[in-house]
Amino acid sequence: MAGITKAISVKQPWAELICLGIKDVENRTWKTKFRGRVFIHAPMHPDKTSKLSKEREEATAHIEEFHFKNSAIIGEATIVDCVQNHKSIWADKGEGIWHWVLKDTVFYNKPIENVKGRLGIWNINLEELKQNGE
Template identity: 35%
Template structure:
């Protein structure tokens, strides 16, 4: 598959346990709690991690766990601000997008925000960026 690599150079992803990743993308979770602050603003890709540690939370959001993709970029959201105190920060999230076509086969990272380094990740970020553009065009 030949794909022209084309995504914003500063675009990053954040890996989140699947129930919370999907809750963000469908607009049910408007904040992400982290131990570190961020100055990042704008679009970030939401990656649903492989972890099943938080699977008990699917029911809290009314999400059927058999319908989710893990190890995939499942959507995107904009970070508008970060508030809090040492060890307890809240990233405020708006404009959630749940992708119609999750970008599967993407291994997440431990870093809070991570970028595309490998060719496969660059392709994944390009496919994800196209879905953000499609969404934005459909809402204008």
């Protein structure tokens, strides 16, 4: 956790699937040149339109229980690449979709709660969060 200063907000259930090492790409409509470690933030509102395809359901069948924390930093990952047309079952297909390739994910047993997210890749100061009681 030390040294990480960037974060991305990813709606649930996708945020948890990333942190558990199941979802290996994050789908965005814009590419990023950023490579490195980021906190995974689950915003207040989940993705109510999310549906799992049969292939994706099979990939998550072994999970006994989801935690689905919101307004919290629930883990971390490393962005190692940004490509189009990734072969992952989690890569949404379509014009203009970029796949941020993620590795070395960590799911926090105790998330950092009451954190407001932002758009894009954003800066975060953990010391400030601790001082504000968040």
